[in-house]
Amino acid sequence: MTVDKPLDIVTDWFSRFVAIWKDSDVTDVFLDDAGWREHLVFDWDYRCLEGVERIRSYLRDDTVDGQPRMMAAVPHGDSLEVSMGPGNAPHVFAAGSGTSSAPSHRFASKLGLSLPAPAMADAPFTTTPEVTAHFRFLVGREGELSCGTVLAIVRLQQVEGAGFWRAKTFFTTWDPHAMSGKLALDCPFVLAEASEQERREWVALCETKPEVVIVGGGHSGLTLAVALTERKITNLVIEAAPSVGWIWAARYPGLHFHGPRWCHSLLNHEFAKGDMEEWVTKETFARKLEEYKDSFGIVVRTNTRLIEGGALWMPDQGSWRLHLEGSKDGRATTMNAAHVAFCVGPLNTLKPRMPHFVQSSAHPFKGHILNTETFAKAMQPQLYDLDDAPLDVEGKRFVVVGHASSGADIASYLTNNGASVTVMARKPQLVQSYDFISMLMSKIYPEGTGRALPDCDVTFRATPYKYMLGLEPKRVEFMDKVVDKDLHDALRAKGVPVWFGENDGGFSAEARKHGGTHLFDPGLKDPVFKGLAYHVVHGNLDYRSGVTVRELRDNHVVMSNGDEIEADAVIFSIGYELGGPNVHRFLRRADGSHMADNDQILHSFPVNEEGEFTGIFRPIDLQEDGGPNSRLWLASMGVPHSRSYLPLLAMQIQRASLLSAQPVA
Structure with a gap:
């Protein structure tokens, strides 16, 4: 027809x-x-x-x-x-x-x-x-x-x-x-194209009287700074680390993006084929963030942090008073800003989950007990200004608990570097190959076809949530029976259960509910990154399914089924839990109380009943604190989301200022 x-x-x-x-x-x-x-x-x-x-x-x-x-x-x-x-x-x-x-x-x-x-x-x-x-x-x-x-x-x-x-x-x-x-944005302001006098004046205003203070200098914070600068809205990025790329460089070794290169380009700064690997490594992306900051003239204060409880909302003035420490001259400073945008990701706002297990008091475990963060620190002590020697890997025995993306990356890295590795998995994971991901993303982000990246971003977020969930069973069937058939069959032959989500609902539903329970894997070919599936199928590591840690003692890990494994180190990679420096701990009302009861702040990442995020990319409703225009924003997601949503967030900030044009005291 x-x-x-x-x-x-x-x-x-x-x-x-x-x-x-x-x-x-x-x-x-x-x-x-x-x-x-x-x-x-x-x-x-x-x-x-x-x-x-x-x-x-x-x-x-x-x-x-x-x-x-x-x-x-x-x-x-x-x-x-x-x-x-x-x-x-x-x-x-x-x-x-x-x-x-x-x-x-x-x-x-x-x-x-x-x-x-x-x-x-x-x-x-x-x-x-x-x-x-x-x-x-x-x-x-x-x-x-x-x-x-x-x-x-x-x-x-x-x-x-x-x-x-x-x-x-x-x-x-x-x-x-x-x-x-x-x-209107008839003529976007580009600092690199401004005169020397304009640049000096702009930087001075951003450093002393910014309209927006952006907390966090990762890809989301820098992207928002570029979008605000286009609208000539003064902004200052504060970053606790020594550089904007540090948070990526300091993550666990072996980390790389689980999506093709072009779709992880930054706003107004597309990644070219000759610039980097197809599957971008953490080191490359850290370097690219530094280049991005310099090429766009983003004003950043590194080694500067907002102290706990240091953001005070003043409704009578319609602005925030911010208390910072560790600024350029080492002294604490105070500044006012009309808006505060938190662009700190889960790594900054959540802490790694640790399970409940027994450690023998009479025979304590003699090896290292680590999680994804402490493993990264143990492997790269120089990035943390530690004098310790890096953790020895070659010839050592590691047990990695958890096999979602982080656990799989770590297990693969250890195996590739000569360690003896056992992976323990409490439940099966949804395994998708890089071939499958690349096929999907290349349809939305067809690199080299002349299609503009912003147009691709519109396609990326266009599908209604429930409609997308309805597509998942067909996507799962196609993945298992066509693209990833050889991968899934080989894993099943090794006794590894292959799972497709609750009721075969696929990746999207599980990712929205849990954030994890999925594994992106390079597959069985001779890939650049030999991943978990490759090593399982080729017998390079020991994979144990349906078990958890029951006890640690001496040099042994005791599993829930009673089996024991000798180990020099145990690494727990089982996700994150609420805690640590969560955003609400930085915020105070005019009466000095913390904003620990604001649901939008506490649960900013989950989606609402319509499938949209509850807190990020939209104004935080603090009407009880002095009016509908609180001028507080949360903005931290992956690179495609940040590139797509943050120009709209910059426009929302400008609109909020126009609706409530009250000068900052």
């Missing part, structure tokens, strides 16, 4: 979408089970609306900036520009028999990814024709704070017997570089 004139189909659908603002029925636009992921355009919030009734309620209820939502941001019916899709046109696939297409084409079609039209048209996992379009349109009225260009992706289906097409999924978000009115 073919689909004629897909551009006309998209144009007709958009005209009906615009008509919603004139009281047309949303059922003419959306399927009953449609999902609309809406990022900031019509609500200045991150929403994911499932079902036509929820979409109708969203459009008809509530207010934005004191106006009905339907009036606060109005799409312009004559502004449709289909310009982001492959070949600058919608891509189409129609229902097929499923007998003639390659499995990779069927799989990519189901995900709605940007493959050439013939591959998309062969045989997707659907029984109805579909049209997917990437396009732009205008929203709002000139001069308002909800006025600019919207980036959109719609997936249309034709219901049998209907004369028109309706949306199965829809995504909308602002283009932060194409706003109008007060949020």
Whole structure:
């Protein structure tokens, strides 16, 4: 079956979408089970609306900036520009028999990814024709704070017997570089292109009177600094470590990204093939962060930390008073800022989980008891200014408890460097090969095709959460039976259970619930990184499934099944737990009390019932502390998320300042 004139189909659908603002029925636009992921355009919030009734309620209820939502941001019916899709046109696939297409084409079609039209048209996992379009349109009225260009992706289906097409999924978000009115970014400020006088004045303002203080100088903090600087919003990054790349350089040896190089490029700074490895190592990324800071002139104070309880919210002044220590001259300092953005990741806000086990008091364990952090410190003492010799690995006996990504990386590193390794796994993991990850990511981030990275980022976050979960069983089936068949069969032959999540729900659901329980593995070929699966299948390490540590004594690890293993060191890599320097411990109300009861702060990473993050990338609601505009932000995620969301966060910060233009005392 073919689909004629897909551009006309998209144009007709958009005209009906615009008509919603004139009281047309949303059922003419959306399927009953449609999902609309809406990022900031019509609500200045991150929403994911499932079902036509929820979409109708969203459009008809509530207010934005004191106006009905339907009036606060109005799409312009004559502004449709289909310009982001492959070949600058919608891509189409129609229902097929499923007998003639390659499995990779069927799989990519189901995900709605940007493959050439013939591959998309062969045989997707659907029984109805579909049209997917990437396009732009205008929203709002000139001069308002909800006025600019919207980036959109719609997936249309034709219901049998209907004369028109309706949306199965829809995504909308602002283009932060194409706003109008007060949020316009007509000429982004680039410090490297400024005059010497402008640079000196900018740096002086950032160091003494920043509008935004960014806590954390990793990739998220530096990305936010670049996005704020584009809008000429003064900002200062404070970093406790001696350099912005230190937090990456100091992590455990053997660490590298579990995604292809290009999708981990930094904002406005794409990684080229000749710059680094395909699977970027921690050392390379640490170096790239230093280069990024220098090339963009980001103002950073290293060896500087916000003291515990050192961020005091002053609602009467609409600003924060910050108490810092360890600044350039070694003295404690105090400064005010209109906004504070915490860009510290889980490694800074959580502590490694340690299990409950018995250690014999009469015969204590004689070896090292480590976790992922202390292992990194033991292997690289020079980075911590320690005089200790690095931990000896070659010929030593290690037990690694846990085999998600960190445990697998550590076990592989030890094996590759001559250690005798036993891996203990309490439960099976969801194993995905680099080939599978690369296949998925190359569809969203097709390096070298000329597709702009920001457009790829829009695709990256476009799919509604529940719709994405619905795709997972098919993705799991394709992974196990096609791409990773040899890998999974070889692991099963070695007695390693292969798991696909609860009810075969796949990676996305498990990652959102637990953050772990998955393993990205280089696979069985002769990879650059010989990973856990390679060593298990080739008999290079001992793998024990379904066991935990019961007791440590003398030189032995006693497992829950009674078996004993001789060991010189035990490394626990079983995830992280709440504790350590959690963000709320840095924050105080005007009365001096800690903000330990704010759910957005305490649980910023989990998703809400709509599948959107509860705390990060959005303003923290502290209305009880003096008004709706608290000017507190949490912003720390992986590189693609940071690159995609933080330009929008910079725009939210500017909007908050415009709505509450109170000078900082």
